[in-house]
Every structure is written in C-alpha cells, then in structure tokens.
Amino acid sequence: MRRFMCTVVVALIASACSGGTRAETGELPASGRYELGRAATAAEIAAQDIDIGPDGLGLPAGSGTVAQGAMVFGAQCASCHGVRGEGISPFPQLIGREPRAGFPFGRDPRAVKTIGNYWPYATTLFDYVRRAMPQLTPGSLSDDEVYAVTAWLLAQNEVIAGDVVLNAETLRLVKMPARDRFVVDDRKGGPEIR
Numbered sequence: 001m002r003r004f005m006c007t008v009v010v011a012l013i014a015s016a017c018s019g020g021t022r023a024e025t026g027e028l029p030a031s032g033r034y035e036l037g038r039a040a041t042a043a044e045i046a047a048q049d050i051d052i053g054p055d056g057l058g059l060p061a062g063s064g065t066v067a068q069g070a071m072v073f074g075a076q077c078a079s080c081h082g083v084r085g086e087g088i089s090p091f092p093q094l095i096g097r098e099p100r101a102g103f104p105f106g107r108d109p110r111a112v113k114t115i116g117n118y119w120p121y122a123t124t125l126f127d128y129v130r131r132a133m134p135q136l137t138p139g140s141l142s143d144d145e146v147y148a149v150t151a152w153l154l155a156q157n158e159v160i161a162g163d164v165v166l167n168a169e170t171l172r173l174v175k176m177p178a179r180d181r182f183v184v185d186d187r188k189g190g191p192e193i194r
C-alpha cells in the first residue's frame, strides 16, 4: 500500500511539472535567478509608493477641514482611540500635550507619547494614517478624509487652529511642538558610538 501511495505522489508531481518550464515556453522570468513571480506593474508599484517625506514631498492633492475630520474620527477611529483621542486600552492615546516642559520619554517609560507631545513631523501623521489606519481597513480613507482627520488631530493637540484647511501646502508648514527635540544623527564612526 505504501509503495502504491509513493507511486501516485510521484506521478502527480511529474504531471504538475509537465506543463513546460518558462524557458521552454519562451516566457521571460521576472527574476533570472529563481524564475519565480513576475515584474510588478506600474499600478501596483504606485499603490505601494506612497511615502511622504518630513518636508511634505509626496503629499497628494486634496484637502480637509477640522470639522470634516471630526466626522471621520467619530466614524472611523473613536471606537479604538476614544471619542476624545484618549485611547481605549490597549489602543494608543492620540491627543495630549503634557508634559509641556521637559522631554522625559527617554528616562521615564511611563510617560505617554502622543502626537502633540512627541511627533516631530505633521507630515508623518498624514503618511501613517493613510497607510495604516483604520487598523482593520487600512487604505480605505480618501486623501481628503486623511487630510481632514489629520487636521482634527492636530487641532485637538493644539498644534493648529480650528479653522485651518489642510492641504499639501499648509500641512508641510505645520511645525510640531517636539520638532526641535529630534536631530539628525550625523556622528561619524561605527555602530559603537550610536
């Protein structure tokens, strides 16, 4: 019986392979090394290539107001982050400016980091929300909705006024409270000094 099973398995593998390799059919492999997969299409690359630089490079067209963002947040975010962005455990708190003096995060693990007290770039908020939130349906918000909810979060964190309309131009000009707490690590040398 066992020998019969082996024969059947070998026969199945042989028949699976008998369709002809790419080399035989003339189809070009995406990778010359493994002959697996295919080259990504321009549309597939564009869907993934959505990173935004700290200076706003890559921000898309569109705009949103704080009031529109309140609607987006209530419908799409509050179930996890709380209606006031206070965070419903285990989901993170998003709003809060305390402590306003000092920057204790490196030495006090209990200090809660928020957008308002920790994030150095407002453009990162747009990038992050667009690619990662809502957690269960990332990528589902329109660019206008992302601008709007970004505006609401920045206003609630006392970073922008309630009447600001966010778009690519206005968002790149927003200076975060913790901006100067971060510096580019330009020290020379190997990993031992980092």
Ligand code: HEC
Binding pocket: 072, 073, 076, 077, 078, 079, 080, 081, 091, 092, 093, 094, 113, 114, 115, 125, 128, 129, 133, 134, 135, 136, 141, 149
């Ligand atoms: C299903 C629950 C859920 C929903 C809904 C949700 N989030 Fe989140 N969010 C999370 C979780 C979990 C994290 C932490 C992810 C991690 O650390 O990897 C997070 C992290 C974040 C962060 C980063 C917080 C930080 O300081 O590190 C932001 C900003 C954020 N969410 C914004 C939003 C916005 C805006 C929406 C609505 C459009 C939203 N989230 C909807 C679960 C959710």
